Amino acid sequence: MKLSVSSIHPGYGRALRTAVFYIVAFCVSMAMFLPFLWSVLTSLKPDDEIFAFPIRWLPSRITFEHYSAAFSTVPFLRYFGNSFFLAVMGVLTNLFFGSLSGYAFAKLNFKLNKPIFRVLLAAMMIPGVVTMIPSFYVLMHLPFFGGNDWSGSGGHGLINSFLAIILPGASGTFAVFFMRQFFLTLPSDMMEMARIEGAGEFRIFLRIYLPLTKPALATLGIFTFQAGWNSFLWPMIVLNDPLKHTIQMGLQAFSYNHQTDFGPMMAGALVAILPILILFVLLQRYFVQGIAFSGVKG
C-alpha cells in the first residue's frame, strides 16, 4: 500500500515519512527529557503547588526557597566541595599515570610489555564486588598510615581519608588502555629524531608526545570526572566522618531523612547533576568521542 502511494506520488510518501519521524522522535525525546523538566519545575514551585492534584505544571510564582532549604538543612556546599576535590584529583592522577603508562606500553620496547599489559586487561574483567571487602582491609592496614605501625595495625589506616578514594583509583586500567590506544596512532619517528638530538625519555614523552594527545586527554578527563563525581558505594564504605561525605551521599541521606520534602530534594538532585551538565554543554564532542571509542575498540 505504502509502496503504491509513494510510487505514484514520491514526494507525498517522503513527506509522510518525515512527519512520522518528527512526531516519533519528538515523543521519545520528550519522554526522556520530562524527568529533568519536572524536577526543575518542582524545585521552583511553592509547596502547595507541588502537592496538587491533578498535576499543576507551571508554578504561579517562581521561588528559590527549596534551594535555600536544601543548603541550610544539610551542608551541601561542603559535600559539593568534597566531591569536586575527589573528582578533580581522580582526573589529574588518571591523566598523568594513565598517559605515562599508556605511552610506555605503546611506544617503548621492553621485554614484559605484552605480558604485563595482558594481565592488566584481564584484570578489568574482575567484578568490583570481589575486591570491595579486601580493598577496605588493605586500606585499613596500610603500614605507617593513620596511626598504623609497620605491621599495619594499631590505627585505622586510610579509612575516613580522601586518600582511600584517590589512591585505589589513581591509575585506572581503562585510562592506561585508552591512552595506549591513542599513542599507538602517533608516529614513532619523532621519538628517534629526539633521541638522536639527545633528549631524555621522559622529556620526549612530556614535551613531544603528550601535547599531541590533548583530545584524548580531554575525553579521558571528562570520563574520569563523571565517574568520580557520580560514585556512591565506595565513598559510602570508606568515609564515615560526616564532614567528608560526598554530594551523592549527602543527597541520598537527605532523600532518606526528609521523605516528603520533594522541593528541596529536587533542588539537591539538580545541584548534584549541574557540574556534569555544564561540562557536557562546554565539551559535548569529547563525551560522544569517548563512548564511540569504547564502542569501536572495546
Place this chain on the structure above:
Amino acid sequence: MLRSRKLNGHQARMAYLFISPTILLFAVFTVIPVFMAFYLSFTNYDVLSRMDWIGLANYRKLINDDLLWQTFRNVLYYTVIFVPLNILTSLLVALLLNKARMGVKVFRTLNYLPTLTSAVAAATVWLWILHPEFGLLNGFLGYFGITGPAWLSQTDTAMASVIMVTLWQAIGSNMVIYLAGLQGVPDYLYESAKLDGANALQRFRFITWPQLRPTTFLVSTMSIIGALQLFDQAFVLTQGGPANATKTPVYLIYQQGFNQLQMGYASSQAFVLALAILIFSLVNMKLSKAEESIV
C-alpha cells in the same frame, strides 16, 4: 650494535619506571585484594577481633541462606528483563536517530542527557515521579482514568520501577554506541539489497543486525555485568524493600560486610556472585557466537 643494545636497555629501564606507579597501585589494590578475597572467604573475619580459618563453613552456610538466594532471584529477574529491553530500546532509538536530518542532533542530545545523571540523583528524581498520589507518572495515568499503583511500595511493581529508572539512565550511552556501530555498516550492502528487492525489515534482519553483532555483544556484556551488580538505584529508591523484593546481592554483601561486619561470610557471597557474572558472560558469548553460524 653495542650502542643500540645499551640504548634499548636504557629505554627498557625508563619504561619500567614509567609503568611503576600503575603497577604498584595495581598490585596493592587489585592483585592483593583478589587473593585476599579468596582467603577471607574461608575465614570468620569480622574486622574487630577474629580471622580464623574455618574451611568451607561460609560456603556451606550460604547454601541454606534463603535471603541470599532471594537476592539472586531478584537480580536474575532484573537482568533477564533489563538487558534485552536495554538492547532493544537503545537500538530502536539509534535506528530512529541514525539518519542525518534537520534537528536530529537535538534529539540525540535529549536522549543522551539522562546518562549524565548520577544513579543517586536519578533515583531521587524518580522517587518523586513515582509518588503514588502526586507523582508525574500516576498523574499522567490519571488523565486516562487509570489509578496508578504505589510503584515503590508494592512488591509486584517495585522491581519494575527499578528497571524503568535504570533503563532511563542506560539508553543514551548505548544509543551512542549503536550509532557508532551503524556508521560502520557499509552503504553498498544496503544498495545491493535494495536492488535485490529487499524491504526495510529484511534489510535490517540480514544486513544491519548481523553487522552490528560486535556492538550488540559489547552492549550486552557490559549491561549484564552492570545489571548483576545493581546497587545504587535499589538502595536509594526502595532500600531493598518492600519485603526484600528489590534487595540485590551487592546490597546484601554491603550490609553483611560493612553493617554486620561479617566480612568473611560476605566475601564468600561475593565469590558466588562473581561466578554468576562469569557464567552469564560466557552464555552471552556462546549466544552471540551461535548466531554467527546461523546468519
